[in-house]
Amino acid sequence: MLPVKKLPEIPEGITDQKAFCTRCRCLHSIPRAPAAHAALDLMARMDKELEISYLYGKALGKMFGVLICRSETGKTVILKAFSGQYNGEWEIKGWVPPLFDVNAFQQLNDPMEEKIKALGKMAATFRPDSRRYKEILNQRKQLSQQLMRDIHALYSLHNYRGEQRPLARLFPKGRGIPTGTGDCCAPKLLNYAAINNLQPQALAEFYWGRSNRSATKHEGQFYLACDGKCGPLLGYLLCGIQEARAS
Numbered sequence: 159m160l161p162v163k164k165l166p167e168i169p170e171g172i173t174d175q176k177a178f179c180t181r182c183r184c185l186h187s188i189p190r191a192p193a194a195h196a197a198l199d200l201m202a203r204m205d206k207e208l209e210i211s212y213l214y215g216k217a218l219g220k221m222f223g224v225l226i227c228r229s230e231t232g233k234t235v236i237l238k239a240f241s242g243q244y245n246g247e248w249e250i251k252g253w254v255p256p257l258f259d260v261n262a263f264q265q266l267n268d269p270m271e272e273k274i275k276a277l278g279k280m281a282a283t284f285r286p287d288s289r290r291y292k293e294i295l296n297q298r299k300q301l302s303q304q305l306m307r308d309i310h311a312l313y314s315l316h317n318y319r320g321e322q323r324p325l326a327r328l329f330p331k332g333r334g335i336p337t338g339t340g341d342c343c344a345p346k347l348l349n350y351a352a353i354n355n356l357q358p359q360a361l362a363e364f365y366w367g368r369s370n371r372s373a374t375k376h377e378g379q380f381y382l383a384c385d386g387k388c389g390p391l392l393g394y395l396l397c398g399i400q401e402a403r404a405s
């Protein structure tokens with residue numbers, strides 16, 4: 159028997175999620191408080207939804223999210239997401255998929271990763287001060303950068319005005335795109351809702367599992383979307399949402 163956990167309570171004064179939209183040059187927002195109950199419900203059945211021992215091992219915990227939506231027929235639909243991959247999987251039944259086609263990702267990523275790894279091994283056979291060593295490492299760096307660009311090109315973001323944009327276009331030119339951008343819960347949930355004609359009503363993200371290394375995230379706590387990765391995306395992803403909610 160697993161120890162019975164005392165579930166967290168809904169924090170008071172939970173603020174709306176806001177994000178600046180470069181398209182409209184204003185802030186768009188979505189309430190968080192109305193999604194808190196659905197988030198607590200999910201926390202209560204996490205061990206039935208997933209193999210949760212993963213969250214207490216080497217991988218540590220992660221962020222989870224719920225998005226309450228209204229369907230075209232007026233039905234309430236609750237979407238749920240985990241950030242990034244879960245125990246090596248991009249797709250798990252019942253959870254929203256990532257922003258890209260998983261097959262296309264694997265076809266692109268897997269052979270390139272092999273090549274990048276092979277270059278690393280090859281470099282190790284040369285002396286670190288040799289010219290060949292530096293050449294191989296430089297080649298490896300260029301391959302990884304190209305792979306990142308090609309991977310980012312697979313991510314397409316949809317807003318609530320029926321528009322879509324590639325991920326790289328939402329980041330200011332010259333500013334690097336952090337690893338894992340687009341894989342957080344909020345982008346997954348909002349993008350999925352936009353594609354499937356669901357009108358988002360409220361969004362909540364929380365942490366579950368063993369605290370992260372820097373101990374800034376704790377199980378059962380609610381958090382706003384991250385600035386570094388989600389900041390540049392969320393404004394666009396929320397674009398048109400207020401109109402969609404009102405209609």
Ligand SMILES: [Zn+2]
Pocket residue numbers: 342343383384385387388389
């Ligand atoms: Zn994020």
Ligand SMILES: [Zn+2]
Pocket residue numbers: 179180181182183186393394396397398
């Ligand atoms: Zn906008």
